[in-house]
Amino acid sequence: MSVQPASLSPSAIALNRFGLGARPDDVASGDPRRQLVDQFSRFDVRPAGFAALDDAGTVVQHYRTAQQADRRTARQDGATDAKADRTAGRQDFRQDVHALYRAAVQARADSALATQAPFVERMVHFWSNHFCVSVDNAQVTAFAGAFERDAIRPYVLGSFSDMALAAERHPAMLIYLNQVQSIGPDSPAAARNPDRKRGLNENLAREIMELHTLGVRSGYSQADVTEFARALTGWTVDGLGTGGAGLGNADVSAFRPARHEPGARTILGKRYPQDGVAQARMALIDFTYMPATATHIATKLARHFAGDKPPPALVARLADSFTKSRGDLPAVYQTLIRSPEPWVATPIKFKTPWEWTISSLRGLGHKQVGDMQIAALQTQLGQTVWKPGEPAGWDDVATSWSGSDALLRRVEIAQRLAAPLGTGVDARLLAPKLLPGMLSEATADQIARSESPAGALALMLVSPDFLRR
Amino acid sequence: MIARRQFLSAAALGAGALFVAPGLALATVPTDRRFVFIIQRGAADGLDILRPTGDPAFSSLRTSLVGDGDAGTRLDGMFTLHPSLVEVGKMYGQGQALFVHAVASPYRDRSHFDGQNVLETGGLQPYAMRDGWLNRLVALMPRLSGEAIAIAATVPTALRGSIEVASFAPSALPHAADDLMTRVGALYDADPQLHPAWAAALETKGLANDVGAGQDPASLGRLTASFLTKPNGPRIAMLETLGWDTHSAQKGRLANQLKGLDAMLAAMRDGLGLQWANTTVLIATEFGRTVAVNGTGGTDHGTGSVATLVGGAVRGGRVIADWPGLAPSMLYQARDLRPTSALDALIAGVAAEGLALDPERVGRSLFSQATGGRPMAGFIRT
Numbered sequence: 001m002s003v004q005p006a007s008l009s010p011s012a013i014a015l016n017r018f019g020l021g022a023r024p025d026d027v028a029s030g031d032p033r034r035q036l037v038d039q040f041s042r043f044d045v046r047p048a049g050f051a052a053l054d055d056a057g058t059v060v061q062h063y064r065t066a067q068q069a070d071r072r073t074a075r076q077d078g079a080t081d082a083k084a085d086r087t088a089g090r091q092d093f094r095q096d097v098h099a100l101y102r103a104a105v106q107a108r109a110d111s112a113l114a115t116q117a118p119f120v121e122r123m124v125h126f127w128s129n130h131f132c133v134s135v136d137n138a139q140v141t142a143f144a145g146a147f148e149r150d151a152i153r154p155y156v157l158g159s160f161s162d163m164a165l166a167a168e169r170h171p172a173m174l175i176y177l178n179q180v181q182s183i184g185p186d187s188p189a190a191a192r193n194p195d196r197k198r199g200l201n202e203n204l205a206r207e208i209m210e211l212h213t214l215g216v217r218s219g220y221s222q223a224d225v226t227e228f229a230r231a232l233t234g235w236t237v238d239g240l241g242t243g244g245a246g247l248g249n250a251d252v253s254a255f256r257p258a259r260h261e262p263g264a265r266t267i268l269g270k271r272y273p274q275d276g277v278a279q280a281r282m283a284l285i286d287f288t289y290m291p292a293t294a295t296h297i298a299t300k301l302a303r304h305f306a307g308d309k310p311p312p313a314l315v316a317r318l319a320d321s322f323t324k325s326r327g328d329l330p331a332v333y334q335t336l337i338r339s340p341e342p343w344v345a346t347p348i349k350f351k352t353p354w355e356w357t358i359s360s361l362r363g364l365g366h367k368q369v370g371d372m373q374i375a376a377l378q379t380q381l382g383q384t385v386w387k388p389g390e391p392a393g394w395d396d397v398a399t400s401w402s403g404s405d406a407l408l409r410r411v412e413i414a415q416r417l418a419a420p421l422g423t424g425v426d427a428r429l430l431a432p433k434l435l436p437g438m439l440s441e442a443t444a445d446q447i448a449r450s451e452s453p454a455g456a457l458a459l460m461l462v463s464p465d466f467l468r469r
Numbered sequence: 470m471i472a473r474r475q476f477l478s479a480a481a482l483g484a485g486a487l488f489v490a491p492g493l494a495l496a497t498v499p500t501d502r503r504f505v506f507i508i509q510r511g512a513a514d515g516l517d518i519l520r521p522t523g524d525p526a527f528s529s530l531r532t533s534l535v536g537d538g539d540a541g542t543r544l545d546g547m548f549t550l551h552p553s554l555v556e557v558g559k560m561y562g563q564g565q566a567l568f569v570h571a572v573a574s575p576y577r578d579r580s581h582f583d584g585q586n587v588l589e590t591g592g593l594q595p596y597a598m599r600d601g602w603l604n605r606l607v608a609l610m611p612r613l614s615g616e617a618i619a620i621a622a623t624v625p626t627a628l629r630g631s632i633e634v635a636s637f638a639p640s641a642l643p644h645a646a647d648d649l650m651t652r653v654g655a656l657y658d659a660d661p662q663l664h665p666a667w668a669a670a671l672e673t674k675g676l677a678n679d680v681g682a683g684q685d686p687a688s689l690g691r692l693t694a695s696f697l698t699k700p701n702g703p704r705i706a707m708l709e710t711l712g713w714d715t716h717s718a719q720k721g722r723l724a725n726q727l728k729g730l731d732a733m734l735a736a737m738r739d740g741l742g743l744q745w746a747n748t749t750v751l752i753a754t755e756f757g758r759t760v761a762v763n764g765t766g767g768t769d770h771g772t773g774s775v776a777t778l779v780g781g782a783v784r785g786g787r788v789i790a791d792w793p794g795l796a797p798s799m800l801y802q803a804r805d806l807r808p809t810s811a812l813d814a815l816i817a818g819v820a821a822e823g824l825a826l827d828p829e830r831v832g833r834s835l836f837s838q839a840t841g842g843r844p845m846a847g848f849i850r851t
Contacts, residue, residue: 136712178716181765190764199764203716206579206770216580217595222802350662382622382638389711390510392582402662403623403636404670411645411653446656451648458645459652464660 007345009437016469017305017342017349019118021359022434036337039117040157040330047114049107050149056142057171057250059096061239097142101135104145105375105385110368112358120156123333125354126304128152128386130297131167131212132393133176135386143172144386146251160297160327161288168208168284169253171237177204177391184233184261192258200261205229207391213287215296220268227265231272231280234260294322300396301332306341307348308397314341347438347468350398353381355469356410360417360461363434364425381409402467411462418457427456435465500610501747502782503697504823505737506603506627506707507730509754510585511714515774516760516806517723518554519568519788523547526795533762534720544568548788553727556735560779561786567778567848569815570790573756573808575839579770581714584755589627591813593838600630602835606820607632607705609834617705618673620693628707635669635703639692686710686733694740697748704824708733713754717765734779746781749823749849753777753812759804760795773806776815782823784850810845817844 008016011028015021018036115121128148135141151170155163167173174180182201183190190198205228210216234257239250255277265272265279270286272279287293298318302310318335325331336342351359357377361369378385382401388394395401427447432439443463450456460466517534521527523546528535542550542558548570550558560566576587576595583595591602607617608631619628619636628634645653654671657663673696689708696702710730715722730752738745757774773793778785793799793807801807813836821831821844828844 178765178767181717183764185764201716201763201765201767202769210580216583217578222579390581390714398662399629400623402666403619403621404666404668404673405622405636405638407657407663407666408645408670408674409622411649412643415645415649416643442659443656446652450652451646455646455649455652458649459656462653463656464663467663 007437008347009345010343012436012438013343013345015118016359016435018122018337020112020115020122020355021118021362021469022436023362024365024430024433026433028436033337036119037334039119040333043117043120043157044111044115045153046149047107047111049110050104050145050153053104053107053145053149054100055251056100056146057237057239057252059093059100059142060139061250062093094138097138101141101144101386102373102375104148105378106369107145108148108385109358109361109374113361113367113369119333123156123329124148124153126301127156127163129388129393130300131163131173132388132391133172133386134388134390135384136176136389140172140176143170143175146170147172148386155329157330160293160322160329161285163329164212164284164288165281168204168212169235171250171253173204174235174237174253177207179204179232180236182229182233183259184230186263187233187259187261189256189258200226200229200233202226202229204235205232208284209287211392213284213296214290214292215299218292218296224267227267228280228283230261230263231265231267231283234258234277235280288327289323291319291323294319294327297322297332301336302341303396304349305336306339306344308399311341314339345437347465349469350402351467351469352394352396352401353378353383353406353410354385356461356467357381357413359466359469360414363430363461363466364417364421364457377413381413382406407462410467411458414458414461415455417461418454421454421457423453425457426453427460430457431460431463434460438465440465500704500824501744502704502824503741503744503748503780504606504705504820505693505697505748505750505780506705507733507750507752508585508588508625508627508707508709509713509730509752510709510711511581511754512584512756512758512770513713513726513754513774514715514719514723514758514768514771515570515572515754516757517719517768518551518727518777519544519570519775520549520551521547521570521792521795522549524792524795526797530760530795531762533766534723534768536720544788547790547792551723551727553724554731556731556738557777557779560734560738564786565779565781565783567783567785568788568790569776569778569810569845570788571773571793571806571808572753572776572810572812572815573773574812576756577772579756579772581755581770586626588753588755588812589625591816591836591838597838601625601627602816602820603627603705603707604630604632604634605834606824606831607634609826609831610704610824616703617707618696618703620689620696620706620708625707625709633665633669635673637673637692637696639688686729687736690733690736691740694737698741698744715758715767716763716769717767719762719767738779738781741781748780749782749819750779751776751816751819751823752779753816757806760800760806761804771805772801773808776812778819778848780823782849784848811839811842813839814842814845818846819848822846822849 010032014032014036112121133140133144133147135144147170151166178201183198185199202225206225209220234255236254236256238252238254257276264274267283272283298315299310301318302314306314321332321335431447443465447456447459450459541552557566574588575593576584586595589601590598592598610616617634619625621636622638624636657667693706712726741748753776754774756772758768758771763769791809793809817832817835818828821828832844
């Protein structure tokens with residue numbers, strides 16, 4: 001059996017590589033590059049599903065208040081009943097948190113299905129993975145949806161510096177990378193409790209430098225990391241502490257001067273005076289403007305749009321655009337759209353499970369997820385939403401997603417997605433619409449010979465043509 | 470509908486005779502030895518897993534983590550095993566567990582991802598080599614399909630390379646219809662990227678039919694054992710464990726992590742039955758953690774850590790350590806356990822002896838960039 005070399009039209013590339021996958025009602029007309037840029041004005045920053053989410057901080061705070069009350073009761077009664085109450089309280093909290101998480105995942109998928117700006121929506125997913133949190137514990141799970149809504153979406157068409165500041169200051173990030181526990185060893189807060197030794201945690205400082213801005217091996221040292229960690233002390237979340245500190249609003253970040261390590265800091269050769277919250281803020285902003293950051297971001301963007309091995313010329317062009325525009329993201333996107341490398345006429349990226357699920361649902365004509373459980377679906381596909389398990393986020397290369405077991409999962413899920421449509425949709429007509437210029441003869445042939453219409457749809461979704469963009 | 474097992478065999482044969490006929494398979498299985506690599510992603514704290522309680526500096530540095538509860542198994546005058554590792558402690562008592570302490574890969578910075586890349590590729594620098602040492606090890610074995618398997622949805626870096634290996638993770642989804650499976654196979658046949666992965670998927674699915682699906686550590690241990698005991702199944706397996714990055718609340722978190730690891734190893738031992746005697750399991754991490762406890766009851770990224778060997782083939786009941794000491798002047802960069810053993814020399818020696826291959830040849834193939842450092846020896850019963 002021979003395989004025809006696929007030749008994607010620019011419209012197909014705009015829909016499937018830049019966008020989130022073609023829909024049956026997508027009509028290819030006009031200049032695809034122009035259409036991508038036009039999407040910037042159609043992006044919905046705060047879609048209804050996201051806007052309706054409960055405040056994570058309130059959920060977390062209720063739990064903590066209840067916990068403290070329980071502890072008081074337990075001290076007064078010394079009773080065993082109190083322990084049972086506490087356990088029940090923890091279970092309620094976990095259920096609340098998981099309901100909130102599932103609702104947030106539904107909101108994310110709904111937004112990806114309904115959007116008038118699929119390219120910008122894709123960039124939300126890209127940046128959310130760049131500045132990722134991982135829902136490894138209940139508190140981060142509670143905040144994950146709010147993180148994407150409040151720290152990523154409003155800045156996706158803004159400046160990189162603003163997004164970095166919003167992401168690093170968000171409660172989800174401060175909790176995930178242990179910043180809320182970091183205390184200046186010589187700060188008043190540490191001096192207050194000399195018996196209970198608390199101090200620095202350099203996790204957030206290191207990951208900001210290594211993963212979010214400069215990139216690994218870009219010239220900073222362990223001493224720079226530690227200095228930056230000292231500068232970051234005091235950055236925390238309001239309303240999560242004990243005593244008076246517990247009274248604030250847990251949905252906002254806070255600066256507590258009493259935890260801040262006194263003194264000026266020297267990071268990457270530059271001196272930052274003791275300015276409280278501004279000390280780490282200034283350092284972070286400086287990082288975002290450094291050439292290493294421009295190259296780091298440019299490399300990730302190039303890999304996402306032009307293939308697992310990012311073309312050096314594209315990386316250089318994007319880095320240049322990033323530097324010249326001071327990290328103005330629409331300017332960088334325009335450079336990307338105008339570059340030739342992302343318009344290669346053969347499929348160059350293997351879809352991640354998230355990309356595959358969203359493009360499948362769009363391709364089958366869904367405009368909302370309804371009662372499909374997207375969170376559970378993504379877990380079965382090996383990419384639990386907002387849970388990469390490590391601060392580097394999900395990998396963006398084919399080898400991470402094309403494993404033998406992962407393929408089998410997609411076939412099983414494709415069958416499940418296609419089944420409810422029964423005989424309602426004809427894959428023989430749909431496939432060439434969704435894959436203009438890239439549907440191979442072999443795929444068309446196997447679809448036509450499938451034993452059932454639903455089987456044909458499932459086959460379309462897992463065809464080599466549809467697995468790639 | 471034909472039976473699933475038959476269908477899969479037929480499909481696989483059609484795709485290039487990937488199934489070896491059962492009678493023949495028994496005769497041509499190239500080795501009785503089994504080798505398992507368990508990676509601990511996130512930098513596991515060797516000083517807490519195998520505690521140097523005999524070092525005069527240890528107790529003052531680590532009181533808050535060690536506490537004064539259950540003390541764990543005391544191995545010798547110097548080292549005490551973490552109390553969660555009950556089954557591993559028993560293995561040690563039976564001469565089936567061995568530890569190499571103060572060990573590190575050539576990597577000396579503190580990025581998880583770079584460190585794991587060095588550990589998995591066997592290069593001297595991150596991203597200096599493209600394929601993984603475990604894949605190169607498979608390439609040294611006599612050829613047979615299904616020689617290695619990753620117990621994960623995708624293949625980790627250590628197992629990536631020129632030899633196609635299978636991956637498997639338990640799934641609760643209903644099976645796909647035979648017609649769909651056949652047509653998918655026909656389409657992937659012509660695709661250089663998808664064909665080998667699909668062939669491996671079918672073969673693995675066939676092997677895993679009779680294993681209960683569970684994703685807890687003990688189930689994964691049992692699952693691994695079930696693959697390794699199939700007459701024509703894989704002989705090399707890799708498992709990934711996450712969650713070792715204990716920047717805070719290490720005491721409770723590490724206890725849970727190690728409980729899981731202990732259960733996984735015990736289930737593997739029990740599942741392997743008689744084959745346990747031919748098995749070597751290597752457990753290693755990308756680097757260790759700081760000697761001092763940080764301000765949040767945890768430890769930060771460090772350097773030297775511990776590597777563990779268990780298995781009936783292991784000449785165990787020993788701790789191998791050229792102990793550098795924990796006095797401030799002895800620490801690496803004044804904060805970390807100073808490495809005195811090379812993890813690559815350890816891996817080369819263990820892999821070679823565990824699979825009865827020539828250590829020099831294994832060393833050259835797996836760690837071609839390493840300068841000097843002959844494979845370590847004497848790990849396996851002969």
